[in-house]
Amino acid sequence: MSNDRIVGIDLGTTNSLVAFMQGENPVVIPGEDGSNLVPSVVALDEHHQIIVGNAARKYLIETPERSVYSIKRLMGRGMEDIQEELKLFPFRLAEDMQVGEVLRIQLGHQAFTPPEISAFILRQLKRNAERFFNAPVVKAVITVPAYFNDAQRQATKDAGRIAGLEVLRLVNEPTAASLAYGLDKKQNGIVAVYDFGGGTFDISILKLHDGIFEVIATNGDTHLGGDDIDNLLIRIALDDIRGDMGNDLSRNGEAVATIRQAVIEAKIALSTQPAIKLDVELPDGGRYQREITREQFEQLIQPVIDRTVAPCKQALKDAGLKPEHIDEVVLVGGSTRIPKVRALVEEMFKRKPHTDLNPDEVVALGAAVQATILGGGSEATQNMLLLDVTPLSLGIEVAGGVTDKIILRNSTIPASATQYYTTQIDGQANVAIHVLQGERELATDCRSLARFDLRGIPPMTAGMPRIEVKFLIDANGILHVSAREQRSGKEAEIEVQPSYGLTDEQVESMILDSFDYAEEDFRRRQVIEAGNEAGTILAALEKGKQSPAWGKLTSDEKKKISKLEKALNEVRNEDDYASIRKAIDALNQGTMRLAELMMDSAVSSALKGKTMDEADMGEAPMAGHPVAKADFE
């Protein structure tokens, strides 16, 4: 039962959150420190322990070489894609990295792929949820930017698997936000979700109709967000420092991290104040001070926020709508707190945006709604159904290096297309298919998704085989390919070479590598289960004390039981499985006679014409009773 509890996770560039539906309302689950947001920061401490979230933030400044942030920017990316990011972000690639390999990031002496680092964050969220429920959590819905391509989605799914989560669905962030919005509003109409986060920008236009959330068009930029604003401010500070003090700090990780922290605070303050004073104590003892007015700030960020305009226009065009057709614009993502961004949205859609929802939390809340829908629904989610689209066209490379689009962008998913292939020479046994994602006409301008090699084609004259290849994009936006040679009816063998990303074997081996962490998870799970079992037994004992059987015990027996009860109460909330287990077993042993007496009285009541139920024997604390355990099987 509780094993089926599905949580919603927003795995963000800057912050990550986990949420669930409490009754009819989605709520965020706070971490141990009480904070709803878990900063997406991962660090390795001096004991080679992985630290995640708020606790990891101090390492960004203290030991930047052993910490990493904004890892989402590297998900599903190749070496050649990230040259720009490397200039702006302190990502340290593993020294032995080869081109064409999945990226690996150096943390101290260890190297991790982006999905593994994301898995550390997911593991932390999983733990927070387990602590909150006092029960294991193994199923999740995870959100991704709507404009994420196949490789980025696959990488996110891999991260979930590595963290020990079954990812039931990847949901697009703006769409998730619309679920939270729609749950609240319950109104039909056209809604635009403008999602400007830490590292990504998405725009989605949806039609809400009696519980159906139909995405009509989506667009975006997976490398546009608050990070870009921070980097502009950092650049200015570094230039100032070089100019004023003749000191180039751009290669000093600690200094850059300190400045970054300060400009982020300044950026946030400028959303409410007309001007702020930057005052940074530099690690070398120097001091950097500067005043920034909101006007200066707005001028500076204009080029960044202007980059959101083209995707919005394209989405409207694809939806066949004009701004005046939009009934409501919903703002999502921390960057939409900037007044200038709100003004831009208002100007573009010719209406005041809806700002009632917490832009940091609404995506996670929507993920929780989707989790409930997948879990069978509740009264609140009744009739709610999400129909999402694929953000990018799927194509195959044909003669002349041209992309032949077979599934167009903004097609409702699942979506499929069937193509037929044949051979060029007699007896040819293999056919290669290059699958691409993107809108451009030439294959080289599109994103290479994978190369599929159809094998084992029965020998025939050239042009004779008729190989049917089915491309299917599932509800997660991930591609599946199957092939069949029609003349022989033989299922063709497909070998997939993902252009960017981990093979299944690599993921499997990472799951094994993460066994250390899994052991820790297992230990925690045991503790949680034992704690629950203790609760059940203690409750049953409480009932037993009210029963007539209790009076039949000797005072020694009663005293002994009370002692054991006290012992279990003392350890039940401790983080120590062995001692809880021991105390449970001892109490079980000690209450054996009480259980027998209760059973007797139940039987005799039954003989007197009462039912067993009325005699209330079901809850009796009996040795080794399975009540508590059943919950986890």
Add this chain to the structure above:
Amino acid sequence: MRASHFCSACGKVQPPVPVDYFSFFGFPRKLNVDTGLLEREFYELSRKLHPDLYARAESREQEWSMEQSSLLNDAYRTLKDPIKRTEYLLRLEGVELEEQSKAATEKARATGEVKKQVVPPDLLEEVFELNMQLEELRMQKKAGENDPMLIQEIGKQKMSLEAKYEALLNELRGYWDQWDKLVDSGAEEDRRKVRDKMLDLLNRRNYVRNLVRDVTEALESST
């Protein structure tokens, strides 16, 4: 037909059987489609077939739901768009549609082949004049000049082409009525005539669409 998507006894999703998109919705193979009804049917079937509803089902049912629901989405996408619907029907009738897509144009360019494209006779004069103007525009751009009169002239041509593009859709609707009347009772000969007329119209329309696209690109790159 629709009933076959589900088990008649338990109401659960069944593996898809190969049907055409019209049959999937239980519609006759006619071109006039009540798009309001189509949308209602789409929503109703989505509520029964979507993978979200089978997240907890056994993997076989999950697979069927994914296949059925992709078929549903593919069918809806095709039938709700008047042009795609017509093209689909023509294909069902065994017509090979001439490939006029941009991909084909690019491919021809990349391989150095000349793409066979027949100018519709009623457009010959217009196209001839337009091509001259576009050529002039390119020359001017090369020389770094900019003639607002010429750009205005081309802009006018573009508008007239766009109007033509719209008018062709209305013309197509006229053929739909003819086709739908012939579906049940018409002679093979008459049906073929209407079919060929629709095919000719679609080709003309694609030609106009490509022209509009080329003109738009030329204008955008020169302003």
